[in-house]
Amino acid sequence: MIRKSTLNLKFANKGKLKKLKIIAEEYKRVVNIFIDRLWREQQFIGKFVKDTTVDSWLSACLKQTASKQALSIVKSQRKKKKKSKPTLINLLWNLIQELLK
Numbered sequence: 001m002i003r004k005s006t007l008n009l010k011f012a013n014k015g016k017l018k019k020l021k022i023i024a025e026e027y028k029r030v031v032n033i034f035i036d037r038l039w040r041e042q043q044f045i046g047k048f049v050k051d052t053t054v055d056s057w058l059s060a061c062l063k064q065t066a067s068k069q070a071l072s073i074v075k076s077q078r079k080k081k082k083k084s085k086p087t088l089i090n091l092l093w094n095l096i097q098e099l100l101k
Helices: 014-041 060-076 093-099
Strands: none
Touching: 014 060
8 A cells, every 4th residue: 555645835934944955955965975876886776775874964764765766766777878877956845755754
């Protein structure tokens, strides 16, 4: 069963939005660190990243989610003829619900 929750930021105050932006930027930075690490190690297969240690104040759950997202981003490059190292530029808002758990 897949559960879905919808978040409405319409009534969030400026302080909460600022904190959410800080968390999202740190999450994006951690994902890009994992992408760099996986690209260097040429790890294009598997279901999870073995080493999720990274210098960050994010929770272990968020680091694990970031590593899984990085692995899926890197795995998407293996089918392309011209492989280039990807980077996460825009954070998808459906990942924000992971941040708010």
